[in-house]
Amino acid sequence: MGTETAFVLTLLVLAYAVVSSVVTRWYVAPALIFVVSGVLLGPSGLGVLDIDSDTGTFTVVAQLALTVILFNQAAELDLRSVLRRGHDSFRLIVIGIPLTIGLGVVTAVLVLPEMPLWEAVCLATIVAPAEVVLIEALLEDRRIPERVRHALSVESGCYDGFALAALFAALALASDRAGTPDWGWFLVRTEVLSLGAGAVVGVVGALLISTSYERGWVNDTWSQLATLAVALICFQVGEMFHGSGFVAAFAGGLAAAVVAQRTGAEVPRQVSDAAGHLLELLVFAMFGAAVVITGWRDADWRVVLFAVLAVFVMRVVSVWLALLRTDMPARSRLFIGWFGPRGIGTLVLGLLVVQEGAIEQADLITQTVVVTVTLSLLTHSLTAPLGIRLVQRDRLMQH
Numbered sequence: 001m002g003t004e005t006a007f008v009l010t011l012l013v014l015a016y017a018v019v020s021s022v023v024t025r026w027y028v029a030p031a032l033i034f035v036v037s038g039v040l041l042g043p044s045g046l047g048v049l050d051i052d053s054d055t056g057t058f059t060v061v062a063q064l065a066l067t068v069i070l071f072n073q074a075a076e077l078d079l080r081s082v083l084r085r086g087h088d089s090f091r092l093i094v095i096g097i098p099l100t101i102g103l104g105v106v107t108a109v110l111v112l113p114e115m116p117l118w119e120a121v122c123l124a125t126i127v128a129p130a131e132v133v134l135i136e137a138l139l140e141d142r143r144i145p146e147r148v149r150h151a152l153s154v155e156s157g158c159y160d161g162f163a164l165a166a167l168f169a170a171l172a173l174a175s176d177r178a179g180t181p182d183w184g185w186f187l188v189r190t191e192v193l194s195l196g197a198g199a200v201v202g203v204v205g206a207l208l209i210s211t212s213y214e215r216g217w218v219n220d221t222w223s224q225l226a227t228l229a230v231a232l233i234c235f236q237v238g239e240m241f242h243g244s245g246f247v248a249a250f251a252g253g254l255a256a257a258v259v260a261q262r263t264g265a266e267v268p269r270q271v272s273d274a275a276g277h278l279l280e281l282l283v284f285a286m287f288g289a290a291v292v293i294t295g296w297r298d299a300d301w302r303v304v305l306f307a308v309l310a311v312f313v314m315r316v317v318s319v320w321l322a323l324l325r326t327d328m329p330a331r332s333r334l335f336i337g338w339f340g341p342r343g344i345g346t347l348v349l350g351l352l353v354v355q356e357g358a359i360e361q362a363d364l365i366t367q368t369v370v371v372t373v374t375l376s377l378l379t380h381s382l383t384a385p386l387g388i389r390l391v392q393r394d395r396l397m398q399h
Contacts, residue, residue: 008048009282012037016281027138027384030277031284031343032377038288051290058286059351064232065279066160066348067249071231072269072276073157074253075260088147088328089154092336096155096315096322097162100128103314111306112368115361119353121170123365126349127310127372129163130340132156138339138384143392148332152339160345161250167349168244194238198248201237202255205230210263224271230256231272246348280344287347287373295370303364307371311379315340335391338383342376 016023016033023030041049051058104124108115115123132138132152139149209226212218218226231249238248319337350369354362 005050009285012285028381029377030281032381034281034284035288038285039292042289044293049289051286062283062348065283065344066246067235068231068276070160070246070250071253072273074250075256077157077257088151091322092155093158096318099318099321100315101125101166107309111302118170118173119361122353125163125167126346129159129345130156131343131345132339141388143388152336164246193241194243194247195251197237197241198234198251199255201234202252203259206256206259224269227269228272228275291370292374295367299367299371303367303371306368307375310372311376331391335387341380342373346373
C-alpha cells in the first residue's frame, strides 16, 4: 500500500470517527459510507486511492478483518442464553441457512445458466451471509422486541462460520470435478482439522488470558491485545495444517466463549472489537475504490436480477419458512428476514472462491458480489427506520 493511499485511508477513518454517533442515529451502515468514500476517492473519482495496483494488500486486510470478526462474533455468543432461548435462533441456523443457500443455487442456475453447478453453489454460499452488525444500531434499539434482536444477533454471529463450511464443501466437490482425487482429504483439512486446531488454541489462549487477568498480571489494555493475538494465532495455525484459518478463528472464538462462561472471567474486548471494525471499514473503502464502478459497469441485467432476488427474496422466504409454526408475529418474522445486510463475509468468501478453485466464471462471480453488497448496504440502510416502526408494534403488543 502506497504512502498516499495509507494517509487518505487514515484521514477517512478520522473523519468518520468524529461523526460516528450521528451516523448511528441515522441507521446508516458505516460500511456504506466507506464504500461511497472509496468510489469518490478512487481511480474513477479523485484518484487519491490507488488500490488497483495493490490487490495483495486488499486481500490481506480483508482476510485479517474477517479473522478478527469471526473470532469476536463467536466469542461474544452467550451459549447458555442460546440454549435457553435459542429456539428461534436454532431454526434460523439449521433451517434458514440451508434454505437460503438452496434457493440461491436454484436462482443462479435459472438466471445465470452459463455458470457450472458447483460454481452456482459457491455463488449462493457467497451471497448468503447476513451481517446485521453492519447496522449495529439495530441491535441496540429497544423499540425492537428483545426476542428479535437476540435471534438476529445469534444468527449473524454464526452465519459466516456455517457459510464457510458450506463453501469449502463446494470447493472440495469442485476439486473432484477438476480431476483431483483427494477432495475428501481437502474437506477433512478445511473442516475437521481446522475446527480442532482453532478450538485448542482458543481454549489455551482464553485460559492464559483469564488466569492472568484474574491474578492482576495483565491490565485491561494488554488483555484485549492478547485476545486479538489469539484470534490471529488461530488463523495461522489453521493455515499451517493446510486447512482454513477462518474456520479455526471461528472455532477459537467459540472455545473462548465456553471458557469464559465456565470460569466466569469477563475479559474486556473493546480493543479487539475496535480492531475488527477498523479493518472492516478499511476493506469497504478499498472495495469501493477498486471494483464497485467496474463491477456495476460490466454487470448485465441477469447479474442485477440475481442480486435483487438475493437481497429482496431469498432470505425473506427462507426465514419465513424457518420460523413457520412458531409463535413469532408475522411482522417480526418479516423484519428478521429483511434485515440481513451482506458485507465482509460475502467479500472475503468471494475472494476465497476466485483464489482457491479453477473458476470458469470468476468475472461473473465478482460482478455479482459487487452488485449484491452495494445494493444490500444501500437498501438496508434506507429502510431501517421504517422497519423499526413496523416491528415496534409487536413489542408494544407484548406489554
